[in-house]
Amino acid sequence: MTEEAKNITAQPSSLPEVSQNVEKIPEIDHSPAVAKGTMAQPLPAAKSAAGKALLVGISLGLFLALLTLWFAPVWREWLFAILPESKFALQLRTTDIKQLRKEAQRLEKRVASLQKKYAAITPRLPYLIVNTSENRIQIMKGWEQLHEGVCSTGSYVLLRSAAQQRQWMFVTPRGMFQIRGKRVNPVWAKPDWAFIEEGLPVPPLGSPERFEAGVLGEYALELGDGYLIHGTLYKRMLGMPVTHGCVRLGDEDLRLVYKNLQIGSKVFIY
Amino acid sequence: MTRQNFGVALLSGLLKPLRFLRQNRQAQIIFFLALIIFPLFIFIVTVVLPVARNPFEASAESAALENSEALPDSTPAEIVTGRRELAQKMAALEIDQAFLQTRLELSKQDSICLIVDLLDSTANLEVKGVPMRRGKILRYRSSGLARRLRRQGRLHQWLATPFVLQEQLATLPKATIRLKEAPKDTIEAAESKGEDLPIEQRDAQFTLQFDRNLTLSVEQAQPPSFSGRLRELWYDLRRNFNEAGDAVAALMHLQLPQHRMWIEIELSREDAKAIYRALPTQAGLALRL
Numbered sequence: 316m317t318e319e320a321k322n323i324t325a326q327p328s329s330l331p332e333v334s335q336n337v338e339k340i341p342e343i344d345h346s347p348a349v350a351k352g353t354m355a356q357p358l359p360a361a362k363s364a365a366g367k368a369l370l371v372g373i374s375l376g377l378f379l380a381l382l383t384l385w386f387a388p389v390w391r392e393w394l395f396a397i398l399p400e401s402k403f404a405l406q407l408r409t410t411d412i413k414q415l416r417k418e419a420q421r422l423e424k425r426v427a428s429l430q431k432k433y434a435a436i437t438p439r440l441p442y443l444i445v446n447t448s449e450n451r452i453q454i455m456k457g458w459e460q461l462h463e464g465v466c467s468t469g470s471y472v473l474l475r476s477a478a479q480q481r482q483w484m485f486v487t488p489r490g491m492f493q494i495r496g497k498r499v500n501p502v503w504a505k506p507d508w509a510f511i512e513e514g515l516p517v518p519p520l521g522s523p524e525r526f527e528a529g530v531l532g533e534y535a536l537e538l539g540d541g542y543l544i545h546g547t548l549y550k551r552m553l554g555m556p557v558t559h560g561c562v563r564l565g566d567e568d569l570r571l572v573y574k575n576l577q578i579g580s581k582v583f584i585y
Numbered sequence: 586m587t588r589q590n591f592g593v594a595l596l597s598g599l600l601k602p603l604r605f606l607r608q609n610r611q612a613q614i615i616f617f618l619a620l621i622i623f624p625l626f627i628f629i630v631t632v633v634l635p636v637a638r639n640p641f642e643a644s645a646e647s648a649a650l651e652n653s654e655a656l657p658d659s660t661p662a663e664i665v666t667g668r669r670e671l672a673q674k675m676a677a678l679e680i681d682q683a684f685l686q687t688r689l690e691l692s693k694q695d696s697i698c699l700i701v702d703l704l705d706s707t708a709n710l711e712v713k714g715v716p717m718r719r720g721k722i723l724r725y726r727s728s729g730l731a732r733r734l735r736r737q738g739r740l741h742q743w744l745a746t747p748f749v750l751q752e753q754l755a756t757l758p759k760a761t762i763r764l765k766e767a768p769k770d771t772i773e774a775a776e777s778k779g780e781d782l783p784i785e786q787r788d789a790q791f792t793l794q795f796d797r798n799l800t801l802s803v804e805q806a807q808p809p810s811f812s813g814r815l816r817e818l819w820y821d822l823r824r825n826f827n828e829a830g831d832a833v834a835a836l837m838h839l840q841l842p843q844h845r846m847w848i849e850i851e852l853s854r855e856d857a858k859a860i861y862r863a864l865p866t867q868a869g870l871a872l873r874l
Contacts, residue, residue, distance in 0.1 A: 365609075368605070368612035368619070369615050369619050373619045373620075376622060376624060380627040384631055387627075387628075387829075388828060392729050395636060415672075423678060429682065432685075432689060470763070472765050473765065475765070477766065478767070490712060514770040514773055514774035
């Protein structure tokens with residue numbers, strides 16, 4: 316007999332005590348269920364236990380399913396580790412050992428030729444590498460480093476002018492560039508943002524106010540789209556991301572870059 | 586309270602809500618079935634079947650190759666060893682060939698790409714075939730599946746073309762953009778000039794998901810700061826959540842979730858940061874392992 320059934324049979328003996336105080340409650344007769352002595356018709360308590368079991372089981376099962384899903388990659392790795400490997404671990408195209416040796420030699424030659432081809436890609440002329448993450452430069456020739464120095468690159472400032480409804484992002488572009496021009500004692504042709512940033516009215520194009528000498532250092536090397544490699548008056552800022560997109564160098568580094576890089580030389584910025 | 590007693594008390598406390606199952610066989614069966622059915626289903630569709638049907642495992646062609654390698658039992662031991670050594674050498678050469686071909690293919694592109702050479706312990710940023718930054722891999726771990734395929738000499742087929750970046754998740758932003766409102770006049774401009782530049786000391790940890798089921802995780806060698814640890818925790822949660830989400834999405838489309846071949850590498854913080862920030866969306870990857 317289940318515990319619920321025991322409880323039910325125990326109830327009539329306790330009922331009189333309760334009914335003394337609560338007279339209006341009709342007496343419940345449980346005798347038929349007990350008298351028959353069978354479980355052919357499930358008792359309400361048993362039914363509710365089954366329902367509860369289903370509900371709790373499903374809830375816990377869903378939780379376990381979520382855990383299984385969460386750790387599925389780990390399980391899969393574990394399965395890959397314990398599953399037996401193929402009997403023939405390495406597969407060959409032929410069983411003929413002479414043929415295999417020939418094939419290996421052919422592969423060796425092919426790899427050597429690819430390596431040669433790959434090595435030939437490196438520029439022969441000196442080239443410049445600019446690291447915008449740490450604001451450093453390297454002058455390279457082939458695989459050899461000729462010089463290493465500091466620079467300043469784009470500040471990632473987004474300048475917004477509400478009055479003019481315009482905005483500029485000061486970023487040094489990444490990728491491969493070429494030196495398109497070299498200038499000595501360059502004059503800076505100030506773009507609109509240079510005035511807006513200073514809180515000044517923007518003069519018309521070609522206005523003498525737009526041209527400023529001496530601020531770009533001794534040399535400037537053009538990368539295209541208005542981006543330059545040039546000197547700076549603010550040497551204490553070197554090594555920090557403070558520019559409007561150009562690459563600023565100290566005097567000595569600029570001299571070396573100017574000397575080593577020719578028009579057409581490559582500049583790699585990352 | 587001893588540790589054992591505490592354990593017993595905890596267990597009985599946890600099992601308390603299940604007391605209604607006592608001496609009720611029918612409820613016990615229902616409970617057990619309800620408990621097991623969902624985890625079992627999930628285990629089969631997200632673990633067993635993806636392992637059994639993973640796309641990297643033997644194809645019809647390789648099965649034929651397996652048969653072709655069978656040698657009679659009477660074959661001398663030297664020949665068997667010689668063949669095995671030759672096979673290993675060829676497998677390594679095929680990987681080298683695939684790696685170089687991939688790099689050459691990537692060198693034709695204009696964008697920055699990543700070259701990861703686990704045999705050489707390097708992670709380089711390259712553009713047009715020129716290495717711009719050479720990062721030293723301090724430690725790495727890879728999927729058991731990758732090691733398995735390597736032993737089977739099947740890896741080169743998978744490495745033969747560049748991988749393309751599809752998704753990225755990181756503890757640091759791609760760029761720390763600062764918004765600056767244009768000053769109204771020269772006085773305001775002079776005031777804003779004195780503002781100090783914030784020094785960025787973010788920890789670097791990121792995951793790159795490539796096509797052909799490859800996941801590359803990069804961790805910094807330096808221990809993270811307290812805020813870095815919190816970010817790392819959040820990042821790990823998001824990563825696992827994304828993976829579980831992908832599995833659910835696959836199941837919703839009546840497909841089996843695929844096991845991703847993963848590689849975890851450890852770099853210095855500077856290398857990790859530089860690599861993450863330099864990589865464009867859809868960056869290419871050449872891999873040697």
